[in-house]
Amino acid sequence: MPRATFDKFDGGLLLARPSSVAPANSLSKLINMDVQPGGWLRSRPKWKQAPGGFTLGPQWKGLESNAGYLWTFSCWNVASTGLVSDVVNAETTERIVYAFRSTGTGGSFADATTARLLGVTRWNNGFLAVLSPDNGTTLYKSLFSVNTSTHTVTGVDVTDVNMPGSGIMVTATGRVYAISDDGQSIRFCKVADPTDWTTPGNAGFLPISQHFGSGQKAYGLGLYQGKLAVFTDQSIQLWTIDPDPTGMALDRVVDGVGTRHHKSIVSLYGDLLFLSESGVRSLTTLSNALFPSDVDVGLPIKAFTKSPSSLTRLANGGVEPSVIALAAGPVSQYWVSAPSRWASG
Amino acid sequence: MFASAAFTSRPFSSGQIPARQTLLAATNGEYGWSAWTYSKTAKLNAWAWHGLGVTGTANINAWSQLGNSVYLRRDGDQSLYLMQPDVYFLASETNSESQAVYAETQWLDFGKPGDLKALTGIDFDGLNVVRVEVYVSVDGDRSGTLADTIQVGDSQGGWTYSGGILPVNAASTEFRLRFVGDPNLEVQVNRLSLYFDDLGQV
Numbered sequence: 001m002p003r004a005t006f007d008k009f010d011g012g013l014l015l016a017r018p019s020s021v022a023p024a025n026s027l028s029k030l031i032n033m034d035v036q037p038g039g040w041l042r043s044r045p046k047w048k049q050a051p052g053g054f055t056l057g058p059q060w061k062g063l064e065s066n067a068g069y070l071w072t073f074s075c076w077n078v079a080s081t082g083l084v085s086d087v088v089n090a091e092t093t094e095r096i097v098y099a100f101r102s103t104g105t106g107g108s109f110a111d112a113t114t115a116r117l118l119g120v121t122r123w124n125n126g127f128l129a130v131l132s133p134d135n136g137t138t139l140y141k142s143l144f145s146v147n148t149s150t151h152t153v154t155g156v157d158v159t160d161v162n163m164p165g166s167g168i169m170v171t172a173t174g175r176v177y178a179i180s181d182d183g184q185s186i187r188f189c190k191v192a193d194p195t196d197w198t199t200p201g202n203a204g205f206l207p208i209s210q211h212f213g214s215g216q217k218a219y220g221l222g223l224y225q226g227k228l229a230v231f232t233d234q235s236i237q238l239w240t241i242d243p244d245p246t247g248m249a250l251d252r253v254v255d256g257v258g259t260r261h262h263k264s265i266v267s268l269y270g271d272l273l274f275l276s277e278s279g280v281r282s283l284t285t286l287s288n289a290l291f292p293s294d295v296d297v298g299l300p301i302k303a304f305t306k307s308p309s310s311l312t313r314l315a316n317g318g319v320e321p322s323v324i325a326l327a328a329g330p331v332s333q334y335w336v337s338a339p340s341r342w343a344s345g
Numbered sequence: 346m347f348a349s350a351a352f353t354s355r356p357f358s359s360g361q362i363p364a365r366q367t368l369l370a371a372t373n374g375e376y377g378w379s380a381w382t383y384s385k386t387a388k389l390n391a392w393a394w395h396g397l398g399v400t401g402t403a404n405i406n407a408w409s410q411l412g413n414s415v416y417l418r419r420d421g422d423q424s425l426y427l428m429q430p431d432v433y434f435l436a437s438e439t440n441s442e443s444q445a446v447y448a449e450t451q452w453l454d455f456g457k458p459g460d461l462k463a464l465t466g467i468d469f470d471g472l473n474v475v476r477v478e479v480y481v482s483v484d485g486d487r488s489g490t491l492a493d494t495i496q497v498g499d500s501q502g503g504w505t506y507s508g509g510i511l512p513v514n515a516a517s518t519e520f521r522l523r524f525v526g527d528p529n530l531e532v533q534v535n536r537l538s539l540y541f542d543d544l545g546q547v
Contacts, residue, residue: 001465004455005538009448012382012391019452019487019521028521029449030393033532034380037387041524043473043532044380044395046433047417047426047442055423063407063418070411088425094411096425269383280381301379301392315406315420324405328380330413330430335395337378339404339420 008039015303026300034333044331050088058316059112060098067125067146070096071153075131075140076112077104085151099126099144099153103133113317119167119262121176126153128176128194130167135319139165143194162187162197168262170221170228173241177206177228183217184209186230191243204245206230208237211253219311220262224272224283224292227251231258231265231274236283238292257281257294260311261323264336268327273297273334275323279305280336308338315339375443376403396443403443434529446526448534452487452519461518461544466510468540469497472533476525481517489521510540518547 011026012035019028025039033041059081060072070088074081083098118130118139126145132138141158164187168179174191186206190196197203208218208230220231230237236254240247257276259265264275272283280298285291298305308322325336375396382391397403397419404420417426426442434440455462464479474497480489492515497505505511522539526532 001540002455002543003538003540004453005536006450007536009534010389010391013393014451020458022451024451024453026451027448028451029447029523031375031448032393032395032443032446032528033448033526033534034382034393035389035391037384037389040536041448041532041534043433043446043526043530045428045430046440046529047397047428048432048434048438049441050416050425050427054425056418056425057423061407063409063416065409065411065416068411070409070416088416089414089427092412092414094414269385273381280379297381297383297390298379298392301394305379315404320406324407326408326410326415328415329410330415330428331380332382332384334381334383335378335408336381337405339376339406342374342376342379 009041010035010039012300014300016299016301034331051090052087054086054088056096058318059109059115061115061117061316061318061320062120064120064122064127066122066127067148068094069146069151070094071099071127071144072096073099073117073120073127073129073131074112074115075101075103075133075142076109076115077107077133078102078109078112079105081109084153095151097146097151097153099129099142099155101129101131101140101142101155101157103138103140116319117167118165119169121169121171123171123176123194128158128169128171130165130169141165156195158195158197160195160197162203163189163194168219168221170223172223172226172228173243175241175243177221177241179218179221179230180205183219186218186221186228186239188241188245202245206239206248208239211237211250219258219260220265220274222265222272222274223267225270225285229265229272229283231262233258233260233277236294252291254283254292254294260307261321263321264323264325266325266327266334266336268334273325273336275305275307275325275336275338277307278302279307280334304342305336306338306342313340375399375445376405377443378405396445398443431531433531438529440529444528446528446532447523449523450521452482452521454519455539455541455543457543459518459546461516461547462520463516463542463544464493464513464520464539465542466512466540467495468505468510468538470506470536471497471524472535473527473530474524474532474534475527477537478523478525479513479515480521480523481515482519482521483517485518487519492517506538513539516544
């Protein structure tokens, strides 16, 4: 009797080809399972609720990690929320700390669902953050740090008007780089001082719009092999960055691909992955080329990885990014999600 | 291994394929995320879809990695969730995420497009796969009619090669197999052998 044996499924989920011309080692659906080295399939680990009935209200925005803590953020017109830190994993004693910027007194924190975290970037043992109590109309820029003995977060305001409020930022070479509010330049702070965006000869800006095609603006930032990657929706500029501002220069432009979703940009294995208008792509340097180019790593699932038209969405009473991604180290994967847009597999 | 035949090698008598991706309809899926697994050393470059369910709370609000754990917030849900490698549900724990764990093959014609085949049995190597559903294509329509369900369970410890073949009753020109796993436990699909009779041209 004829027999056919499956012993490799290493093609993974493949929706880009009709089944007739798809390799037999690929799959038409793969739900909550992953291909393992060697080609076998295994279900992913499960999401379990943090023990002890821990909850995090919709007034707290985002989830980040730094200095050995999870972080969440908010701002509102109350003097304090009364929250400092909580253990979220009894086994590892991992904690979450609360980064809060008071905008006054007299309010009720229960109403703070309209608070918005426009963006953060790591700075030493804390974050530089752009927050808003009113979904982005009023902005507050704060530099938070944590005392690892008391698990207490403190913050200082950044009052320098030259710091952009876009919230699209990365940290490199002892500086923070941020997209300007109009998306036409990249501002950078003074070396070792993210509260100073003005000192001549130290803080400054990169004139990225000089290299745009018509109508472009910057939407995202990343770091690629020590260079600053500036993403428009149609191109990627790679800038050489340096503590000395005179050492900064445009290195290369990769045309024809980009992203509008800053939170989709993730560095993994030395490459930079992002969600372009045509699916998930990777900025990589191919072994037979000296210059970086983009690779369409998302082609197998292009059928449902549509870039949402809107950069934001409404969730938990506030405004959130429509696309988020993560380098999920414990499972060695790139994750990308566009809630309420993608529902497939 | 065997390969699916090219679309152009289908017999004219089988006609057009009106709804080739019917089973992939996005409206029937779960909200969740796409996961890309990549390894240069293992030559692995594969995608998967991970869901959290079909309700509003299945939307991912935020996530972050800390240490060897990944933490997750969901829309409209004040709980914080964490995932750790190799950790699945215990019998005493409640699954509050997706109830789906499955993998589905492409349409398979065993290299003989247009020939009628009778699937007669399978041998299986896996873990906590509850059942294998066998779908058939009727006159090349690929609508996916369920022809047989093989309850694998933990028969012979998930390894059937040393025992009797699990019987299958399905006949068609093309087949699609869905491996359905236990939603709470570690599930593996390692190897599968299909036994069939070639009944010749339709």
